[in-house]
Amino acid sequence: MEPGLNAEVLLAHAMRCDRVYFFAHPEQELREVEWIHYGRYLHERMQGKPTQYITQKQEFYGRDFRVTPDVLIPRPETELLVEAVLERRSGARVMVDVGTGSGAIAVTLALELGRPVAAVDISAGALNVAAANAARLGARVRFAQGDLLHCFGDAVADVVVSNPPYVATGEAAAMQREVRDWEPHLALFAGDSGLNIYKQLAPEAWRVLKPGGLLAMEIGFGQADAVTSLLGDWTGVRVLPDLAGIPRVVVCEKR
Ligand SMILES: C[S@@+](CC[C@H](N)C(=O)[O-])C[C@H]1O[C@@H](n2cnc3c(N)ncnc32)[C@H](O)[C@@H]1O
Incomplete structure (x- = not known):
């Protein structure tokens, strides 16, 4: 800012x-x-404290979300991920947001579609913030604490959507201090390559999705080839650019 x-x-x-x-x-x-x-x-x-942690709010998709240092500050690019899901699966019955953080994605989908959405995060602190946002904005979101999709059964979901942690640990030194020193590391870092969560999430989403179900994920700068190479079994793999033309979202369907 x-x-x-x-x-x-x-x-x-x-x-x-x-x-x-x-x-x-x-x-x-x-x-x-x-x-x-x-x-x-x-x-x-x-x-170095981000302005949004001082004011405790950030707008996302036209709504104010409460944010604390327990959650990533929702980014405008992530609205593209929401758009990608709304365009492709507005009639979906069961949607799961993995790594919900402030609840920005799950709450927005639930309000835009007028339907309940499920959301999971490994962080209890993040879930408290997300649940408060859902309650204040009147969104029906069922929250669960867990590791990725472990708490979901087989072939139960129509959509799995996620903005997972995707920064390589080696990139920490080059990051903006506002981000590195203030935003939760659990929300940022995903191993030496930054791909650890994608490697676990893709097979878990395959198990949890019904045939024809949609997986939509945000990706980091320069990760399009590495992430799509993990999706060999999937069909309709597409990479969508953000407003700056940077590949930002990957969508694909379970065969
Ligand atoms: C990049 S943040 C995204 C937050 C929010 N969805 C957004 O887009 O603003 C990633 C989130 O994933 C959560 N997370 C990290 N590892 C996880 C895991 N193994 N299982 C579930 N959630 C996880 C973090 O706690 C964090 O809230």
Whole structure:
């Protein structure tokens, strides 16, 4: 986020007002307590804490999600993953979001489709945040704590969707400090190659999906070939670019 925009967002947060009110009332003076809040937020920001963890919110697909350091801050690119599922399987009955984090994907799908969605995460802290987001936004999401799809039976799902951890551990030193030092490592890193979760998730999704079921996954920069090479048994494998033209989502169907 631009420094100027950061400062405005934090100042509006200190005043406990939205940005429309903030710009509509340039004459309003800060009360002492608001100065104190603002100073604290700037100090936290200077330590590298992401603005979204200070304000505890991030917009995703037009809705505000609460975020804490227990969850990855949802990224705009991930909206493409949601779009890919909505375009291909709007009639699906059983959808599972693997690695739900803040619940951004599962909650959005449940609200857009008006149907329940299942969601799993290995992190109890993330599930608390996701459940609170689902309750506040009125989404019907059934949450489970577990390792990938272990807690699901065979051939039960129409869609498995996931934005898994995909950063190689060796890339940590080159990452932005806001990300590396503040976002949960469980949400970021996936072994030496960054492919560990894809290698486990693809065969598990094959087991859990019904024939013809859809697997949709977000991928990291430069991972398209490596990830699609794990999908030899699948049909209709496609790589979808994001708005910057970067390959970002892989979709495929179980034969
Ligand atoms: C990249 S974050 C995605 C969060 C959210 N879905 C989003 O797109 O903003 C990955 C999530 O996967 C979870 N995770 C990591 N390993 C997992 C595993 N083995 N089983 C289930 N969830 C896992 C992490 O706790 C984290 O919440």
